Amino acid sequence: MTQQAPHDDFVVFDRVQKSYDGEILVVKDLNLSIARGEFLTMLGPSGSGKTTCLMMLAGFETATHGDIRLGGNAINNIPPHKRGIGMVFQNYALFPHMTVAENLSFPLEVRNMGKAEREGKITRALDMVQMGAFGGRRPAQLSGGQQQRIALARALVFEPELVLMDEPLGALDKQLRETLQFEITRLAHNLGITVVYVTHDQTEALTMSDRVAVFDDGRIQQLASPDTLYERPENSFVAQFIGENNTLSGTVVELADGKATVRLDSGDVIATTAVNVSAAGDRTLVSVRPERVEYNVERMKPDAFRLQAEVLEFIYMGDIYRTRVRVAGNDDFIIKTRNAPDQRRLKPGETIEIGWLPEDCRALDA
Amino acid sequence: MSALPPYATPGQRVWFYSFRVICGLIFFFLIAPIMVIIPLSFNAQDFFTFTPEMLALKPEGYSLKHYKDFFTNSDWQAALWNSLRIAPMATLLSVSFGTLAAIGLSQTHVPFRRTIMAILISPMIVPLIISAAGMYFFYSRIGLQGTYLGVVLAHAALGIPFVIITVTATLVGFDRSLTRASASLGADPVRTFFKVQMPLILPGVISGGLFAFITSFDEVVVVLFVGSAGQKTLPWQMFTGLREQISPTILAVATILVTVSILLLATVEILRRRSERLRGMSPG
Numbered sequence: 001m002t003q004q005a006p007h008d009d010f011v012v013f014d015r016v017q018k019s020y021d022g023e024i025l026v027v028k029d030l031n032l033s034i035a036r037g038e039f040l041t042m043l044g045p046s047g048s049g050k051t052t053c054l055m056m057l058a059g060f061e062t063a064t065h066g067d068i069r070l071g072g073n074a075i076n077n078i079p080p081h082k083r084g085i086g087m088v089f090q091n092y093a094l095f096p097h098m099t100v101a102e103n104l105s106f107p108l109e110v111r112n113m114g115k116a117e118r119e120g121k122i123t124r125a126l127d128m129v130q131m132g133a134f135g136g137r138r139p140a141q142l143s144g145g146q147q148q149r150i151a152l153a154r155a156l157v158f159e160p161e162l163v164l165m166d167e168p169l170g171a172l173d174k175q176l177r178e179t180l181q182f183e184i185t186r187l188a189h190n191l192g193i194t195v196v197y198v199t200h201d202q203t204e205a206l207t208m209s210d211r212v213a214v215f216d217d218g219r220i221q222q223l224a225s226p227d228t229l230y231e232r233p234e235n236s237f238v239a240q241f242i243g244e245n246n247t248l249s250g251t252v253v254e255l256a257d258g259k260a261t262v263r264l265d266s267g268d269v270i271a272t273t274a275v276n277v278s279a280a281g282d283r284t285l286v287s288v289r290p291e292r293v294e295y296n297v298e299r300m301k302p303d304a305f306r307l308q309a310e311v312l313e314f315i316y317m318g319d320i321y322r323t324r325v326r327v328a329g330n331d332d333f334i335i336k337t338r339n340a341p342d343q344r345r346l347k348p349g350e351t352i353e354i355g356w357l358p359e360d361c362r363a364l365d366a
Numbered sequence: 367m368s369a370l371p372p373y374a375t376p377g378q379r380v381w382f383y384s385f386r387v388i389c390g391l392i393f394f395f396l397i398a399p400i401m402v403i404i405p406l407s408f409n410a411q412d413f414f415t416f417t418p419e420m421l422a423l424k425p426e427g428y429s430l431k432h433y434k435d436f437f438t439n440s441d442w443q444a445a446l447w448n449s450l451r452i453a454p455m456a457t458l459l460s461v462s463f464g465t466l467a468a469i470g471l472s473q474t475h476v477p478f479r480r481t482i483m484a485i486l487i488s489p490m491i492v493p494l495i496i497s498a499a500g501m502y503f504f505y506s507r508i509g510l511q512g513t514y515l516g517v518v519l520a521h522a523a524l525g526i527p528f529v530i531i532t533v534t535a536t537l538v539g540f541d542r543s544l545t546r547a548s549a550s551l552g553a554d555p556v557r558t559f560f561k562v563q564m565p566l567i568l569p570g571v572i573s574g575g576l577f578a579f580i581t582s583f584d585e586v587v588v589v590l591f592v593g594s595a596g597q598k599t600l601p602w603q604m605f606t607g608l609r610e611q612i613s614p615t616i617l618a619v620a621t622i623l624v625t626v627s628i629l630l631l632a633t634v635e636i637l638r639r640r641s642e643r644l645r646g647m648s649p650g
Contacts, residue, residue, distance in 0.1 A: 060546055080549040081558075087550035093543040097565045106561070107551035158552065 009072075010036040010194055011057065011162065016066035018052050026052050028218040030066070034196065036161075039188050041197045043205040044215030045241070053215075054164050054198045059083050070162065086155035086163040086193075090170045092147040094139040100126070100150050101135035107158040125157040126150075128187065145176040152184065156191065163188070165197045169204065181208050202242050206230065214238050230289075235276055236364040239287040246293070246333050248286045249366060252277050260363040262286055266328040270305055272363040283366035290336040292360040295323070295352050296344060304355035309333070311350045321345065327354065400624055407432055407617035414614060432618035442615065445603035451514070452589075452599060453582040456521035460578035463522070464529025465571050469563075471530075472537045483530070490527040494587045497524070502591040512594035520592045521585060525578025532577070536570030569637040576630050584623070 011034040018027040027049040034040050042050035055061040056068060059080030067074050075083055094103050101122055108118040126132045129149040139147055148168055155163050165184070169177040185208045188195045199205055205212045206226040213223045214237075222229060222238045233239035236247070250264035252274075260274035262284055270286065277284050294300050295309075312331065313324040316339075323335040323346055335354065337343055346352065370382050410429040411417050419427025436442045467486055471479045489497055501520050502511060510516035540563065548558040564571075586601040593602070600619065607616045 058546075058550060060549075079554075080546070081552050081554050084552065085550060087547065089543050089547060091541065091543055093541065093547035095544060095547075095562055106548070106553070110552040110557065154551070164550075 009033040010038075010070070011196065012067075012069040013053070013057075014067040014069065016053075016056065016063045016068060018049070018056060018061065019064045025064075026218055027056075027063075030218075030220065032213060032220065032223065034194060036194055037192050039185065039195045039197065039208060039210045041199060041205040041209040041212045042215055043199055043202060043212050043241075045200060048215040049218040050198050050200075050213075050215040051166060054166055054196060057196060058085055058087055058164055084158075084160055084162075086158070086160035088148070088151050088155045088163065088165040088168045090167040092139070092144075092151045094147055094151055094154070096139050098138075099135065100131070100137050100139070100142075103139070103150060104135075104154050104157045107154065111158060121157055125153040128156070129153045129183070144172050145180065148172065148180065149183075152187070156187070156193070160193070162194045162196070165195065167199055168197075169201075170199075177204070184208065206242070214241060216241070232275075233287070233362070233364070236285045236287065236366070239285075239362070239364055244290050244334060244336075246288045246290060246330070248288075248328055248330055248333075250284060250286060252280050252282045252284050252363065255280050259358070260284070262363055264328045268307060268328050270307075270361065271358040272361045273359055275362045276365050277363050284363045285366050286361055286363050288356055288361050290322075290334040293333075293335045293354055293356050295335060295337070295346070295354045296342075297353060298342075300355045301357060304357055305361070306353050306355040309352055309354045311346045311348050311352060313348060314346045316345070325352070325354065403617050404621050404624070407614065407621040409614055409617070412614055414612070414617075432613075432615045433622075435613070435615045436618050436622070439615070442600075442603060442619070445598050445600045448597055449583055449600040452517050452521060452597065453579050455518045456525055456582040457575050457579040459518065459522035460525030460529050461571060461575040464526045464574055464578070465533050465567075467526070468530045468533035468537060472534060486530055487527045489524050498588040498591040501588060505592055511592060512596070514597060517589055517593045517597045517599075520588050521582035522578075524585065524588065525581050528577035528581065529571070529574030532574035533567055533570045536567040540566060569640055572637050573634040576634050580627060580630060584627075 011032075013030045013032040016027060016030040017025055019025050030049075030053060042053060044050045052061060056063050057070075059075070059078065063076060068076055070083065070085075094100075095106065098106065104122045104125055105118050108121060113121075122135065123132065126135060129152055131146065131149050131153065134142065134146065134150070139150070142150065148171075151168070168184070169180055172180065181204055184195075184197075197205075197208065206229070209226060211223060211225055212229055214221045214229065216237050222234045224232075229238065229242050233242060239245050240247070248264050248270075250262040250270075252260050253263050253269065254261040255274055255277065258274050260272050260277055261269060262272050263269050264286070272286050294304065300306070307327055309325040309327040311323060311325050315322040315324075319339055321337045321339060321343065323337070324331075325333050325335060327333045370379065374382065405420070406414065406416065408428045408430065409417065409420065410427055410431070417427055421427075467482075470476060471483050473479075476482075498520075501523075505511040505516045505520070510519065544562055544566070545558050548562045549555075553561065583599075584601055585599075586605050589597060589599050589602055590605075593599070598606075600623070604616050604619060607613055
């Protein structure tokens with residue numbers, strides 16, 4: 001789903017602001033619509049306001065300004081327990097004095113559901129997360145990954161249309177995290193629920209989401225699908241935050257037709273794609289992804305832009321080679337190349353020619 | 367306590383043994399006066415001393431007559447009945463108010479929470495005789511002096527600090543995201559309190575309640591001021607018994623009270639262990 005896709009605006013943040021102390025805005029003028037069935041991730045460093053936004057949607061924090069709407073109705077004045085939104089917490093928040101089945105039964109008892117119906121739903125929810133045999137256990141007898149599966153089942157068992165997840169995989173090890181990432185996306189799509197997911201892990205955001213909202217300093221810096229976000233970041237914060245990125249600073253010399261000619265601080269003049277530079281004379285940070293840089297002359301495209309570089313470090317990482325070079329005065333320029341039979345292994349001290357396509361090289365705000 | 371390491375200096379050796387002697391002495395001074403009472407309460411004579419028959423361990427030196435006196439004498443029975451009417455009511459009030467206060471004061475947004483806490487705890491710190499005199503004058507003005515309700519309220523005020531302290535301690539380990547989780551699952555604040563928060567802080571509430579109960583059950587100063595003859599409790603009767611009759615029935619009563627107290631404190635300990643286990647179980 002791309003940014004331009006039509007929405008039926010299931011969740012809407014309309015000019016929402018939040019301040020805890022009445023002076024500093026933690027969330028500044030947030031506008032965001034989330035479609036029914038969408039998996040949207042709020043990604044950002046800590047203190048960027050993403051968790052505050054989630055808590056306002058859940059009802060645990062109140063918006064200082066603006067409206068939050070769910071299914072067309074303003075929910076600012078509805079207490080959390082009447083919003084019918086499922087929630088998964090980072091520390092699982094399972095009730096330690098209840099068994100797994102009792103934990104799942106809790107939201108159903110609140111809704112005055114009959115015993116037979118409750119049991120059916122609990123069994124189905126536990127099977128959904130492959131924990132069918134664990135109904136009688138207590139949370140303390142389960143591992144972290146199992147506890148989070150139960151927490152997920154508990155948030156889904158009362159069939160909410162919207163589920164919020166606050167860094168649910170933050171406390172788990174890498175392998176488990178990857179398995180659960182896949183399971184959560186699969187469940188969300190199968191059940192057709194809308195998910196708002198908060199994380200500071202960009203890989204998680206890219207692999208799981210339909211759209212990602214990148215937060216920094218209380219604002220959404222960019223809201224786009226993962227591939228757009230990675231390939232066409234709109235500003236240097238997003239470019240730096242999502243994935244690995246090489247930056248070269250310079251000044252715009254000429255600007256025409258979405259192309260910018262940039263004079264780097266080293267004196268080299270390069271052709272770039274203009275993204276958010278407005279006039280010749282602007283300072284700019286030119287961004288190039290490490291995997292879009294080529295040093296094998298035979299593989300280089302004819303219209304690639306070429307530069308001299310000195311190899312500083314060469315790391316063999318199995319599937320890829322990671323080379324650190326000095327180019328245009330930058331000592332931290334990284335090149336990632338796929339490990340292939342015809343690929344050359346470089347030695348530190350070598351002088352090589354590197355190249356990239358002008359469309360892979362983006363002139364952003366400095 | 368580990369054994370003495372082979373490299374210990376003479377100074378350390380001396381300290382190693384004197385430390386044990388000091389500990390032993392402390393326990394002796396704490397427990398001996400109570401332990402002496404227990405055999406004396408089975409005295410066949412109306413004395414506060416060990417008779418030669420008792421020392422010779424002859425069966426005729428021992429009897430249960432003081433216990434029989436306690437259970438048949440109308441003065442003692444009235445006092446026991448009064449204590450049993452006052453202590454549970456005072457405990458109930460202490461537990462309800464103390465728990466609510468502890469929960470309220472654990473919220474960070476409450477203004478002046480430290481000051482309020484200090485005021486609520488003050489009956490534990492202020493000398494009892496001062497609280498008692500203050501309560502006497504205050505309750506006389508509002509017509510509570512010499513009434514059942516007055517004594518219950520006074521004892522509740524004395525018990526509240528214990529409940530606040532134990533419940534506050536349990537709340538420290540309480541994970542706030544549990545109440546949020548409960549709300550997100552659709553439970554209103556009242557249901558969340560009774561189904562999620564209360565079961566988890568229950569050990570603290572119960573041990574606070576036991577302390578409040580024992581406080582009321584053992585209390586003599588305040589009841590002398592605030593109560594009248596109609597509210598004569600067990601400790602009051604024992605006090606009178608000591609002053610006026612010097613009857614060894616007091617020893618029998620004391621033994622019964624010591625036993626009851628030990629049983630109650632053992633319950634507290636079992637509950638504390640349970641709470642620790644539950645807290646260890648709570649994730650995060």
